[in-house]
Every structure is written in C-alpha cells, then in structure tokens.
C-alpha cells in the first residue's frame with residue numbers, strides 16, 4: 001500500500017469515526033425515547049457503564065447533552081429557560097441546560113433523549129448529587145449515589161494491600177453489589193457475571209488504548225490537539241465504554257497515532273508552542289477559542305480535561321477478568337479517585353509533564369460554572385510556577401454561558417501570553 | 433490543658449454575658465484560640481459543616497470550627513478564582529494572615545468548592561491538611577462500617593499529631609462532654625421555639641456559635657449558667673410572625689443581619705451552624721465509641737443541602753422543621769455563590785408554593801454591612817402577613 005493511501009485511510013480516521021459514532025449514539029437514544037425503554041442518566045466521572053451495559057440499559061450523559069447546546073450556540077436559550085424556572089445564574093450551566101431539556105420533554109439540538117428510569121452518579125462532583133436530586137423530584141425515579149472516597153491528602157493515595165485502601169474498596173464493592181440488585185429490580189433480569197466479564201474486557205481494550213493515545217502525544221510534532229481532537233475521543237470513551245465498538249475505535253485510534261508518530265505527521269497547526277490545558281474548554285466559542293492559540297502556532301499536547309472527563313480511564317486500569325466484581329470495585333475506586341486527583345491535586349503531575357511532553361506553557365482556564373475544577377486553579381498555578389520556570393496563562397470564562405465569555409478580552413490575554421512565549425524562546429536561543 | 437480561655441462572662445448578668453459572647457464572636461483575632469495555643473495546646477481546624485470533634489477532643493486538642501470571618505481576604509483572594517462564596521476566602525485569610533495558627537486542617541466534600549480546600553491549604557502550609565470523606569451514600573448497608581473506618585483513619589492521624597494514643601475511654605469521655613453540649617443546645621433551641629420573646633435570634637446565635645472556638649467544657653459551663661437566666665427574663669411577648677430561617681448551614685450571615693431579622697420576626701428555628709446540632713440525641717457511650725459516632729452521623733442526624741440521604745428529602749425536612757417549630761413563614765436564603773444552597777432554594781420554594789406557606793427569598797454574604805434594603809423588604813413581607 002502506498003503511503004498516500006494509508007494517509008487517506010488512517011490519518012483523521014479517529015475524528016471521522018468519532019463524529020459518526022456520536023451521531024449514531026444520539027440517534028439510538030432517540031429510539032429509546034420513542035419506544036419509552038429504560039435508560040440510565042449517568043455522568044462522565046464514574047458512569048458505571050460496566051454494570052449498566054451488563055443489563056443492556058442505555059446510558060444518557062446529560063453533561064454531554066448540555067455541552068452540545070453550547071457548541072451549537074443555543075445554550076443561552078436553555079439557560080434562560082432554567083433561570084426563569086428558578087435556578088440561579090450562579091450555578092453550573094450544565095445543570096440548567098439539562099433542566100431546560102427536561103422541560104422540553106427531552107428535546108435538544110442533537111435529537112431527543114429518553115426519560116430516566118434510574119440515575120447513577122458518583123460523588124466525583126457534588127453538583128452531580130444535587131442534579132440527580134432534581135431528577136428524583138421531576139421523575140420520581142430511584143437515584144443511586146456510588147460514593148467513591150478520594151485522595152485524603154496530597155500524595156497520600158493508597159493502593160491494594162494497604163488497610164485504608166481495603167476499607168475504601170470494601171465500601172465501593174458493597175455499593176456496586178447494591179447497584180446490581182437495583183438494576184435487577186429495574187430490568188427484571190438476573191445479573192450475568194459472564195456478560196460483565198465481556199464488558200470489562202472491552203473496557204480494558206479501551207482504557208489501555210486511551211492511555212496509549214495520550215502517551216503517544218509526547219511525539220514531536222504532537223499527533224492530536226488535546227482540546228479539539230481530544231474532545232472527540234473523549235466522547236467515545238464515555239458513550240461507548242464497555243462495547244466492542246468502543247474497543248475497536250480505540251484499537252484503530254492507537255494504530256492511527258502510531259502511524260502518525262512513525263511518519264512525523266502532526267496536527268494542522270504548524271507547531272511552535274506545545275501547551276497543556278488545565279480546566280474545561282470554552283464551548284460557547286469552541287472553534288474560535290482554539291484558533292486563538294493555533295494562530296500563534298500553539299497546540300495542546302495534553303489536558304487535565306481528558307483525564308477527569310474520561311472518569312480517570314486515562315490511567316489505563318486493567319480489570320482482572322478472573323475476579324470481575326472485586327476488580328471492578330478496585331478499578332472504579334482507582335479511576336474515579338484519579339479523576340478527582342486530576343481536578344484537585346494535579347500540580348505535581350503537571351510539573352512532571354513539562355519535561356515528558358516538551359511543554360512550553362500551561363493554560364489555566366477556570367470557568368464560572370464549575371467550582372469542582374476551578375476553585376483551586378489559581379493556587380495550583382502559583383504552586384506550579386514556584387516549582388518550575390514555566391510560562392502560564394490564567395483566563396476565566398465559562399463552558400456554557402456566553403454572558404461571561406468576553407472574546408476580545410480572552411484574545412488580548414492570549415496574544416500577550418504568546419508574545420511572552422516568543423520572547424522566552426528568543427532569549428533561550430540567544431543564551432543557548 | 434486546664435487553663436480556661438474564655439472567662440470574661442463569668443459571674444456577669446445575662447445581658448453582659450451575651451455582650452461578651454458577641455464581642456468574642458466578632459473578634460477576628462480569635463483570642464481564645466490564641467490563649468489555648470499560648471498555653472501549649474494544639475489546634476485542629478475543621479471546615480464547615482459537620483466534624484466529629486470528639487476525636488480531636490479525646491486527644492486533648494482544641495477542635496476549631498473554620499467558618500469564615502468578617503474580614504477582607506486580601507491575601508487569600510489571589511489563591512482563588514472568581515465566582516466563589518466568601519467563606520472559602522476568609523477562612524484561608526485567617527491562617528495566611530496568622531490570626532489563627534493551626535496544627536492540622538480538615539475539610540469535607542460538602543461542595544465542589546470546599547473539597548478543593550485540602551489541596552489548596554496543603555500547598556500553602558506544611559502541617560497536615562486533609563479531606564475527611566464523610567459518606568455521600570448514607571443509604572448503603574456498608575456506610576456505617578465505612579464511616580467507622582474513616583473515623584479510625586482520622587483518629588490515627590490525630591494520634592500522630594498529639595503524639596499519644598486515643599483510648600476508647602478517652603473517646604467515651606469526649607462523647608459525654610459533647611452529649612452534654614448538644615443537650616444544652618437543644619434546651620437553647622427549645623427556649624427559642626417555645627418562648628422566642630425571651631431569646632432573640634442574634635443572642636441565641638452568639639451563645640451557640642462561640643462554642644466553635646472554645647473548649648466544649650467551657651461552652652457547657654457558659655450554657656449551664658445562661659439558660660436559667662434566660663428562662664427568668666422579664667420580657668413581653670410581642671405580635672411577631674414566627675419564622676424558620678434556612679440557608680445558614682455553612683457560610684454564616686453577619687450577626688447584624690440576624691439581629692435585623694429579630695427586630696421584625698421571631699426566628700423559632702434555623703440551620704445556623706447546623707454542624708453543632710447535627711447529632712440529634714445523646715450518642716451512646718458504651719460499646720465501640722467510634723462506631724457509635726459513625727452511626728449517629730448517619731442514623732440520628734439533622735439535614736442540610738450538602739448531605740445526601742434518600743431518607744431525608746430536604747424539602748420534606750424543611751416542612752417538618754416549620755411544622756415542629758409552629759412557624760408561620762420561612763426565610764429561604766443562600767450564601768452568595770453557594771451552589772448547593774442556591775440549588776436547594778428552588779426545591780424549597782416550589783414546595784412552599786404547593787403548601788401555601790409564605791416565604792421570603794434572599795441571598796447574603798458574611799461580609800455584608802448594609803441591610804437597609806433587605807430590612808425594608810423583610811418588613812414589607814412581614815406586614816403583608818400580619819395584615820392580610
């Protein structure tokens with residue numbers, strides 16, 4: 001096969017397939033809504049798709065539906081509707097967009113989502129809990145909170161064999177059993193451990209592929225933009241977790257990235273500056289936001305968003321299929337805890353990544369909507385800068401509410417950041 | 433530690449006792465904590481809402497309730513983003529400005545913002561800073577065991593800090609001290625409910641809130657002294673509307689705001705500093721004290737927007753609070769930028785609408801100094817109720 005044919009077939013396949021899968025997924029949810037079948041509302045940090053798929057319960061991610069309203073530039077209509085209903089301008093925009101979607105009987109820009117028969121959430125974000133309490137009242141459905149104890153103190157993670165880890169694992173394991181019985185009641189189906197094994201097998205392939213894809217972006221030039229392409233991959237990690245389709249997607253994606261690495265094929269940007277993104281993207285002006293960086297030759301080689309919004313599956317946790325339930329508890333504990341660490345305790349790993357990924361700068365983007373991610377970012381930046389001489393940019397806006405997104409102001413700050421980066425490079429070149 | 437840290441009230445008439453409590457409450461230099469430290473004591477700061485203070489007490493240390501302060505967060509502001517409630521910033525300011533010195537800091541996953549505090553605090557101070565993971569699934573059959581284990585983990589950290597073991601008998605003694613405190617606070621709230629004209633809300637608040645930063649034995653002595661004096665007060669019942677105040681579970685409204693409310697209403701129940709009254713009854717002191725403490729948190733406790741328990745839908749709990757207090761209206765507030773408080777407001781208001789109970793909705797900030805507008809609104813609300 002010639003390189004040209006391979007380029008055409010492989011390069012960009014992840015984005016093409018991702019977009020297609022996404023459309024198919026939403027269309028299948030429309031079918032579930034039409035047929036009024038069971039559906040579970042879940043969240044990206046700890047979706048528990050492993051258990052839900054074992055019972056063939058389709059998963060709906062209201063966070064993803066909400067962000068679609070912003071990407072498609074209609075979020076303000078939904079936010080206004082929820083604010084008229086009583087929700088404050090000062091709460092998470094995802095919650096409000098979803099409230100409006102529910103008030104519209106599930107209708108949203110990508111189609112229609114089914115009503116929930118159950119909501120399954122973790123404590124990775126407290127807003128998940130308040131959000132699920134809204135559905136509990138709206139739909140009178142069971143809500144299941146899987147409580148996953150996080151890291152207690154910086155650098156204090158415990159692991160298998162440590163008594164504190166075992167205490168947490170037992171708690172998570174007991175809750176998973178309770179979730180399974182709730183699913184049995186909901187579906188009238190008996191739990192099938194072999195089916196769980198199969199789902200976990202697919203998840204293993206996906207998790208390892210995802211970890212490999214993220215690592216491969218250490219290549220020069222970088223192989224994908226963590227802000228834009230990364231968001232497509234992220235959609236598949238969430239929507240297709242535990243499926244053969246999702247596993248195949250990541251197998252293909254690894255192949256694509258390895259191919260690109262081997263042939264030195266980078267992103268569309270003529271890469272001058274390698275950046276890490278910390279926070280949540282600015283979806284109301286998503287394309288323009290990214291352009292403000294790429295116009296200067298900046299590309300995002302990694303992002304904490306890809307870690308926590310994939311529920312910590314970036315760790316590549318491998319379930320032990322010989323003891324699926326025990327291993328599921330361990331995997332959920334370790335992965336969801338890692339997602340939380342990526343929001344609260346990410347300063348050390350950011351410093352480590354500077355060398356590994358050849359990073360020129362770190363962009364912090366706290367947003368009004370999300371206190372989980374944003375509260376500690378100013379202090380994180382202070383701490384990173386006191387440990388490493390690295391350029392950073394701190395810009396605030398929102399991932400939903402365009403009222404707090406000032407494009408002109410963002411551009412000024414971003415331009416000044418790149419001017420600073422250029423002068424650093426120049427000085428380094430002179431000195432070297 | 434035998435030295436008393438708060439003695440100015442001793443032997444004084446009730447009004448002066450209350451005055452001293454108010455003064456202490458508004459003193460952002462926290463002289464009682466300073467005195468404790470000067471005498472060689474260690475201090476464990478714990479962020480709102482609930483913390484098992486007994487474990488710290490059992491190690492002979494002072495549990496200090498970190499609940500913000502009416503001060504400007506000059507240094508802390510640069511450590512936070514925008515769009516956050518005030519208590520986060522002023523709490524950190526207290527330690528950055530060295531008004532308070534701690535030996536350990538503990539926060540809880542009560543909300544998206546506060547759960548960040550252990551990391552932030554830990555990057556700024558070298559003493560142990562951690563999250564105590566109180567269970568957010570109160571309905572699992574394993575929650576009590578988990579919480580027992582989590583308390584045990586905390587106990588080990590506190591033992592390391594105190595450099596001494598905490599025995600079950602130490603814990604039992606501490607449970608007794610705190611049981612007594614909770615019982616006294618229940619009596620205080622009984623007075624508020626049954627004879628609110630004897631105890632305006634701001635006075636009750638001052639008497640309760642000082643407990644967060646003096647040794648509980650001293651707080652018990654203070655309450656033992658004042659409760660009989662309150663009951664003997666010669667104050668006339670007025671024609672005021674009885675209200676329940678909701679929204680003070682974490683960031684605290686300024687004392688002057690509570691005083692302002694007391695001018696036009698009787699606040700017959702509330703959730704101010706609910707963590708101090710979280711446990712509703714005496715905790716048994718026999719058996720395994722940590723297990724008892726854990727069980728009480730889950731099985732015998734109040735409610736707040738930041739604890740999730742399917743058995744305690746917040747709106748149902750609010751309705752019970754209103755009914756039990758025989759209140760005619762509710763003031764539904766939230767601290768500015770307090771996401772859980774603001775979210776809960778919607779549920780509360782919709783339920784109150786359904787039941788026809790009149791309510792007044794507002795937001796507050798611990799640092800606000802002008803209440804004129806709010807006072808006019810509240811007075812109008814009250815007048816409408818009295819005359820319609």
Ligand code: SF4
Nearest residue numbers: 092125127370371372
């Ligand atoms: S607060 Fe943040 S993490 Fe939580 S639901 Fe909103 S955007 Fe997601």
Ligand code: SF4
Nearest residue numbers: 517543682683770771
């Ligand atoms: S006031 Fe509200 S938002 Fe602020 S720390 Fe307390 S619970 Fe969290």
